[in-house]
Each structure stands twice: as C-alpha cells, then as structure tokens.
Amino acid sequence: MLNTLRKIVQEVNAAKDLKAALTIIVQRVKETMGSQVCSVYLLDPESNRFVLMATDGLNKRAIGKVSMSPNEGLVGLVGSREEPLNLEHASEHPRYRYFAETGEERYASFLGAPIIHHRRVMGVLVVQQKERRQFDEGEEAFLVTMSAQLAGVIAHAEATGTIQGLGKQGKGIQEAKFVGVPGSPGVAVGPALVMLPPADLDVVPDKRIEDIEAELANFTQALEAVREDMRTLSAKLATQLRPEERALFDVYLMMLDDAAIGQEVSQIIRQGQWAQGALRQVVAEHVKGFELMDDAYLRERASDVKDLGRRLLAYLQQAHKEKLTYPDNTILVSEELTPAMLGEVPEGKLAGLVSVLGSGNSHVAILARAMGIPTVMGVVDLPYAKVDGIQLIVDGYHGEVFTNPSAELRRQYDEVVEEERQLNKGLDALRELPCETLDGQRMPLWVNTGLLADITRAQERGAEGVGLYRTEVPFMARERFPSEKEQLAIYREQLQAFHPLPVTMRTLDIGGDKALPYFPIKESNPFLGWRGIRITLDHPEIFLVQVRAMLKASEGLNNLRILLPMISGVQELEEALHLIHRAWGEVRDEGLDVVMPPVGVMIEVPAAVYQIRDLARQADFISVGSNDLTQYLLAVDRNNARVADLYDFLHPAVLHALKLVVEGSHAEGKPVSICGEMAGDPAAAMLLMAMGFDSLSMNATNLPKVKWLLRQISLGKARELLAQVLQIDNPQVIHSALHLALRNLGLGRMINPAANVQA
Template structure:
C-alpha cells in the first residue's frame, strides 16, 4: 500500500489546480480500495458546510450542490468529531441523511476519514460499497493515512487557487494569509519577484570524457566567473554593510577555492567525468552531509553549497541569466534565498523578502535584520512559484505573508510602513530624549549587539548601553577559535564605542541553534543538551581565555559587565565565579590594573526561575533571556513553523515567571534586566515596566518604538494594565486586553501591526 500511496500523492501534486487534484484523489483511491464510490467533501469557510467537491460513483451533477452542516449527515459527524467512521449499514445510523441527487441509496457500507491540515479540518474523504460489510482495520488505516497525506496537497492546491484570486467555486477572493517564521521585523507592501534556481543539478547525467585538460580548463573558467560575480556583489553591497557582514561573501569565495569544493570537483574530472557531472557529484555529497546535521547553523550551510553549485552549473551550461525586472517596491521570493540574490536587487528597491526554506538563523535572516528589511522565513505552505508579479504584504514581525490584499488592508499596511519611515526620520529628536513615563518614571533602554554594524544603529537610536553583547558572533565568522589578542581587540572596540555606558558581554553561548563550524556539537536534542555555560565549564581553557580578553579590553574603560548564560543551578554559578576570579588574578599578575566587573546570570532555564533568590545572592545583577525562557517554559521550538504559533511570551506562565523573578531579585537588592523579542515589543514593554524591570534590552530597530510608547503612558496606566492581565488565564485574551488598552489610548497602530490590520 505504501507504493500506491506514494504514487497517488505524486500524481495529485502534479495536478494543475484544486479541481484536478480532487478528481485524481477520488479516482485513484476508489481504484486502490476496490470500492464503488469515493468522494471528497470540503469545508467551505464562508457557509461552514461540507460541500461535495469531487466523486467517482455518485451522480457528478451533485458536485457543488450537495452540502452538510457539522450537525448534519454522516459527513458532518466525521468532520465535527475529527475521527474516522466505519459503518456496515449507513442508512441505519441516526445521523444518516439521504440526498436523492447523489443516487447513494444503493450503497450500504460507509467509511469516512477527516482531512486535517495544521489542526484545521479541511474536509472528509469517503468510500462506499453496495454490499453490507464492515471495512477491515487495514482499509480504515489506509484511508486515514491517505487523508493525512492529502491534507497538505489539498491545502497547497487551495493556496495556489487563492493566490490566483479564486476560491473553490471559482469566485474571486482576496487576502489569503500564509504563516512562516519571523526573520526580520517590520512590514512591507510590494510586488513579488520570484527568483528560481539558475540551473538544476539534480538532472545532470554522468558522461565520460577523453580530453581531461580541456574539461579542467572549462571548469576553471566557470570557477573564475563565479568568483568575479561574488567579488562584484560584495563590492556593490560594501556601502550598505560593514566588513563583518560582507565576510559572508568571503565564505563563498573560500568554498570555491582549490583546497575546497573547487579542488574536489577537479579531482573527479581527472577520473574522466565531465565537469557538470563531477560538480553534481561533489555538491550532492556536500548537501547530503550538511542536511543530515542536527545543528541548525551548519544545516543552513547546505543552502550556500546549493547556490554555488547552481551558479557554477549555470556558467558551465552557458545558461542565460533569468531576466528579472525589479519594481520600485520589490518583495524578493524564493524557495531558498541566498545573500547573493539579495545583492542583485538594485539599491533602494528591496522592500521585503520571503523564503520558503530557512530559519531565523540563516545568513539571509541575519543580513535582513542588519539592513532593516522585513523578512519571513520558513513559509512552507506558500506555493512560491505562483506569486511572481502579484502584490504581497510581508509582516516580518508576525512571520506572516498576505497575498492579494484588499484595498483596506493594503492601505493599513502602507500606513504602518509610512509611520515606521516617519518614526525613523524623526529619530534625531527622539534619540536625545530619555525613556521616561508621563509621571516621571525612568527606565533605561539598552540594545542587543553582535556585529560591529549594530553599534552604529544602536547609537543612532539613542541606546543607553548594551544589555547583551553576543560574543559567539565573532567566533562564528572565523574558521578557528579567535586568540586572546583577537578577542581583546573585538571587545575593546565594543567597550570603547559605548563608553562610558555599560556593555554586558555574555560568555560564549553555543549549542542549541548556534554552533561553530570548527567546533560542531551533534546531539539528538541540542536545545536540552550541551550548550551555554555547560560547554565552557567543560572547556575552562576557552572560558578563561575569553574572560581574560574581556578584562584586558576593559582596562581604563571600566564599563564591562559579564553575563553567564544557561545557568540552571548554584553549582554552575560557583564554578563560573571561581574561574572569573582566577582570570582576574592572572591578568593582575601580568601587571594590568583591572577592576572586578559586575557579574550576572541569565535566567532562561525554568529551574533558574525557582532559584532566583539563591542566584541573586551570589551575583551583581540578574538578566532574563525572554526568548529561551519562553521556549523552555512552553516546550516550543520557535524556529519550527509547525508550532511557532504556540510560542507566546504573553502566556500566563511566562508572565507569572517574570513577575516572580523581579520580586525575588529586588528582595535581594539586585537589579533585573530583560533582553530578547519581548523587551522589543512595545506592548509587552508596558507590562515589563509595570513589573519593575530596571532596564530593557532589545534589537536596535525596535528601540525607538518602545521609547515612543513608554513616553506616552504613565506608570500607573502600565500597573493597572498589568493587574488586569495577571488575572487572565489565556494568552489570546491577554493580547486582546493589551491591544484594547492601547486602542483606547490612541496608541495601537504604531506599536503592533496586528492592531492596524
């Protein structure tokens, strides 16, 4: 049956539209199960009724006419109960309903299975037979498996129709929404430009050649052409990016080197394989290895290999470049966006980006955030090849794409984008003003940094310090562990840039969704594995060297704060503090006058929430990592589009944990800061302010919005809202309550895209 199932799914996938797909389903399933009837009923969202959309065995004139509500008929029963129904004699069931136009009175037995896609009941798949009999377990299992497999195919076909502006009945529709992963915040309205791969390596055949030197020369010419393209793109983007970000193109050039991919392909050519076949062989092997890796960062490198392979093949085939026209507001769309694709859009025309594959950890997402381009990653349900030329809304804050937006929605998002632009234009005024509520409560707004480019953006937006400097970023762009001297230079640059403001440097936090190419961590469950402080305590030589570099970098500046990640108990903290004091002693022994910097712990593991008081007694400050704390409390991988909608930092459990942390830390006389997406959400920042957080640290892009809102409200308003929210047991109701409060204050449209739409 598995082979039959696979063939049906492949055939349905190739169907030109939903009608054709449903026709194939009912024909092939009836054949596979040897039944007299197979029908598909789809749930119409407008009427909320199950409509007969395709059948083999019933009267085809009934298609589109026969329908049932959730409380009508056997189909309605299957759909409402969301489980299969297997009847020997259907007409004897109390829920049976007869439709003369279908001619189904001749059929006795009934087997129906719900079609469910991402929790949404899409319809019901039914088979019927004349003779009275109970379908056996194998038949029932096959139909359930088939309906589960077809759910995604039907959703894709339906989405394709929606993108073309047509519903199931051919009626005009608008505003179809697709969910992905938030890649870079902000909203954009523009025209989709779909970038397809320039060449398909998968279809390249093997071919034996005699003239090996000529083939090697051909491949060398292709290598040089792609190298020239990479250098040209890097040069083109040099005015928009800093050197750390441009280093991503150096990765491409290194892969093309004779000692890397280029050399491997040449070696295969020397065995007598033509250049295209050798390229396919080497690239396929690399992709397979990278895609099997558990580490997210390394898995993302497979996309870099694919891009290089396609470009080389394009040169080898002398393929004509895809002729693309980039409109004024271009939304770049691809199955797998690459940094090189981004660089090919004329300057000033790139409004947003959408990638079907990839996560918030991919190179494109990193660059998009650095350049302030709204981006959605992981849009797996979007039939991307169908959207070329149509108008899209990209909501990078919510991780949402909207196709064929209606006039009202379009205007609202354009207004939101314009408000964002006006806010950015008015930063000079806002930058010099303190973040102070209308009744005089001051709260410092800090930034999260990693790349040197973040410094300029932070200063332009009036940051009052660094709440989180991710030291792993300089480690990730190198091919080995940076030396103490190299680290000291990087840290000194950060400390000097913000002096005399505080700079909180988190010790190396790798593992989970962050890894180093030269120090891979392969685990079944990396988020619950060897990461953060666990790695560096197991490698004290790495930890001590990093602390020494930080201390030396701070000499004469004294604005360093050290932050320890992933602390889950007092033992880890005590070991860390011991190593820090040892490093201080070693640096002083070298004759350097270093002060003991404030040391803090990150509360991001649920266990640490319950140990806040004990941890606070041993450190100088507490910092909450809202992203990981939310992820761990809710057991949700925020990079997984299947469960991303469950990730919600306004969940009652998260709010309760945060309130507890602040209360216990303050009772021990320790200040508490919070970093992550929650701190950068203006609406959530109101609640954090009311809870008593002493500072908020966020992406520099979000800082002006948070400052703008907090300057419009009083501390009492924030406390009243928090008091209401803490009595609510549903995150959905919490969101609605917060937005209603902001709407009543006239502050909703700028703070949250969902309020405007």
C-alpha cells in the same frame, strides 16, 4: 500499506494542480481498498459548504455541483465532528441525505474520514460499497492514515492554485493569507523575487518567456557544458574504473542526447516555458517512471537522472543569475534565506523578507531586525516557488504573508507603511530625551547588538548602553574559531563605540538553532542539549580565550560586563567564575592593568528562576533572556511554525516567573535587566517596568517606540495595569486587556500600527 501510501503520496506530489491531485487520490484509494466508490469533498471557506471535488464511482457530472453544509448529510457530519464514520447501511442513518445527481443510491456501506491540516478541516475522504457491510478496522485505519498524509499535499495544491489566482473550481480569487512567525516588525508591500537554493530542481517555478530562441540557446550551452564535464570525469577516472563502470558515463551522455532528455526539454521550451521549468518537468517525469519500477537496479537509475538534472540546472542558474534584476520594493522569498542573499540585493531595493524555514531567532531574522526590514519566517505552507513576480504584503507584526492582495487590503497596508514612516520621523525627536515616566521614574533603555550595523542604529536611537552583545555572531560569520587577537579587535570596537556606556558581552552561546559550520553539533533535541555555558565549560580552551580577549579589549575603557548564558544551577556559575578569575589573573600577569568586570547570570532556564537568590548572591547582576525562558516554561519550540501561536511571553506563567526573578534579585541587592523580544514590545515593556526591572534591552528598531510609550504613562498607572493582568489566567485575555487599556489612554496605535487592518 506503507509502500502503497508512499507511492500514492509520491504520485499526488507530482500532480500539476489540485484537480489532478484529487483525481489521483480517488483512483488510487479506490483501487487499494477494493471499494466501488472513492470521493473527496473539500470545504469551501467562502460558502462554508463541503463541495464534491473528485470521484471515482459516482456521476462525474455532479463534481463541483453537489455540496452540503456542515450540519447536512453524512459528509457534513464527518467534517463537523472531525472524526471517522463507518456505516453498514448509510441510508438508515438520520443524517443521510440523498443527492439524485450523484447516483449514490446504489451504495449501501459508507466510510468517511476528515481531512485536517493544522487544526483546519479541509474536507472529507469517502469510500462506498454496494453491499451492506461494515468496513473492518484495517480499512478504517488505512483511510484515516491516507487522509492525514494527504492533508498537507491538498493544502499545498490548494495554496498553489490560490497563488495562481484560481480557486477550487478554477474561479478567480483575490487573495490568500499564509501564517508564519514574526521575524522583524514592520509592513512591506511589493513584488516577490524568489531566490532558489542552488541546483534544487524540486523548487524551480514555472515561468513564461517571450524570447524562445534565447532560452533554447541557454539550454544548448548548459547541455554542452555538462557533456564536457562528463567527458572530463570519464577521462580523469579512466585508470581507477573498470570498463563496464566507465560505460555509465556513456549512458549519461546518451541521456543528454537530442533524442532523449535534451529533446524533451527543448520541446517544452518551444511552448513558452523557461529552460529551468522545462528541465524540472522532464526530469520529474523520468524520475517518477524509474521510482515506480519494481526492479531495484532500474529504481536506482532515478538518482542518475536527478544528478544529471542538478548538473544542468546549476549551469542554467549561473546564466540566469548574471541577468537577474531587482525591482523596486523587492520582497525576497526563499526556502531558507541566508545573509549572503540579502547582500546581493542592491541598496535601497529591499523592502521585505519571507522565509519558508527558520525562526525569529535565526541569523537572518537578527540581521533583518538590525536593518529594520519587515520579515516573516517559518511560512511552511507557502508554495514559494510559485510566487515569483506576484504582489505580496509582508506583515512582520503578526507573521503573515498575503498573496494577490485585493485593492482594499493593499490600501489598508499602504496606509500602515505611510503611518510607520511618519511615526519614525516623529520618534527621531526623542533621541536626546531621557526615558522617564510622567511621575519621574527613570528607565534605562539598552540595546541588543551583534552586527556592525547595530552600533550605528543604536547610537541613532539614543541607546544608554548594550544589554546584550551576542558574541556568537562574529563566530558564525567565520569558517573557523576566531583567534584571541581577532576577538580582541572585534570586542574593542564594540566597547569603544559605546564608551563610557556599559557593554554587556554574553559568552559564546551556540547550540540549539545556532550552529557553527566548523563545530557541528548533531542532536535529536538540540534545545534541551549541549548549548550555551554547557559547551564552553566542556571546552575551557574556547571559554578562556574568549574571556581573555574581552578583558584585554576593556583595558582603559572599563565598561565591560560579562554575561553567562544558559545557567541552570549554582555549580555552573561557580565553575565559570573560577575560569573568569583565572583568565583575569593571566591577563594581569601579562602586565595589563585591567579591572575585574561585573559578571552576570542569564535567567533562561526554569530551574534558575527557583534558585534566583542563590545565583544572585554570587553574581554581580541578573539578566533575563525572555525568549528562551518563555520557550522553556511553555515547552514550545519558538522556531516551529506549527506551535508558534502557543509561544507567548504574556502567558501568566511567564509573568509570574519574571516577578519572582525581580523579587529574588532585589532581595540580594542585585540589579536585574531583561533582554529579548519581550523588552522591545512597548506594552510588555510597561509591565516589566512596573515589576521593577532596572533596565530593558531590545533591538534598536524598537527602542524609540518603547521610549515613547513609557514617557506617556506614569509608574503608578503601569503598576495598576500589572496588578490587573496578574489576576488573569489566559494570555489572549491579557493581550486584549492591555490593548484596551492603552487604547483608552490614547496610546493604542503605537503598539502595532497594523492592528486595525481588516484582513
């Protein structure tokens, strides 16, 4: 069964469009199950009806014509109940509906399984039989497995059709929405530019070309370059390989010949397809042929064809890159964006970012927030290779991407972009003003930093200190651990830039989704694994060097605060404090007059919430890491787009935990701050102030918005709202109650300028 499934999914994945994919599904499922009919009905969201989209066994003329609502017929029953239906005699069921044009009156038995993708019912897969019989458990299990496997494939094919401006029945449609994870707030409207990973044939898009001769010349150059590579490799390995092994290189050269792959690619280029797309089509066809063969030796040849394809693609990409142009308002799209890709875009051209993989906490998202570029991460369903050159809207507030937006949607989002521009102009005037409520409560606003760009941005926004300097960022930008001297220079720059304001430096926090290329950590569950303080306590040589560098950098400035990440108990804190005092002693022995800085504990693990008084007793200050604390309290991987909607820092459990932390810290007479996305959300910041947090630390981009809101409200009113939301047991209701209260106070638009867009 697994082998059959693999082959069907492989074939469907290689289909050129949704229609071809559905045809393959009905043919292969009918063959495999030995049934007389297999049909696929897809739910049309516009009409909310299940439409017959493919069949093998019923009348083909009924395709696209026969449809039923969710409360109509057996197909509607399977779709609305979201579970399989297995009937020995379908026509005796009260929900049976007869469609004369399908010719299905001849079939007695019925087995249907819903096709569901990310909770959304997409359609129903049906098999039918002439004779009266109950399909057995094995057949039912196969159909359910098949529909679950195909749900993603159908969603992908449907999305691809949508992007190309065609609906299920080939009719033109206006727009489609793809949901990811908010990476950096803001809105961008502009043309997509797809950045492809090097030499990955699977993701090469189709592109029409005008100059066919130039494209043929590009391909001929690439062919010759790969032929030369093969000859060079063959000569280089002449002494190490037996003649029959060296003959493989001759096979490669033959494949590249004008009568083989070379000729087929050239033919497709002559039809107006660019060389990379033509190469992808030819290689995919050859690979599919080899992979479906029963002979193991011939199946292995598929990898040879792939290798040749990759080599050719690398040369074609290099030639294409040299001619690449960036349009105004470029929206950069990639499977996995890298900081290097951002660096290649000319200044002033980049408007937005979209990444299929990655999270709101990935290096690129941090960089995007520092640069103020609207970003959506983790858009797993976006067939990104197909969007090159088409208009996109990137909504970094909600984590949504719109393709082919209608004129009306574009107008609404253009208004948001203009409103943001005006808003930011108005917020600039707040820079020199204190963050003080209407009833005189001061709330220090600090920034999170990690990049050089953050320093200027923070100073422009009037930050009162650094609540979190991510020391792992300079570690991630290198190919080895930075030396003590290198670290000293980096830390000194931060401390001097903000002097005399405090700078809170978090010790190295790697692991989870933050990896160092030169210190790989392979774990099946990295977020519950070796990360943060756990790594540095296991490697005191890394920890001591870093702390010494921080201490030396603070000489004469005395504005350093050290923060320990991922502390889950008192023992870890005691061990870390012992090492910090040891490093301080070593630095003083070297003759440097450095004061012992305050040392704080980061509350990110639920265990630390319940030991808050014990930890606060030994620490100088407490800082909550709201991103990880929310993730661990709710058991939601915030980098996973599938469960992103469950990650919510306004969840009642998170709010009550934060209240416990403030009360426990203050009971021990220690100040408590909070950093992370929550502190930078104006509505949440108001609740945090009401709880009694002594300072808030956020991205510099969000600081003016938070300052503006806190200056428009009294502490008394904020406490009133906090008391109200602490009585609510549902995060969605908390969001609604907060936004309603702020709208009633005339403060709603500041929270999210894109809130009223009717998408």
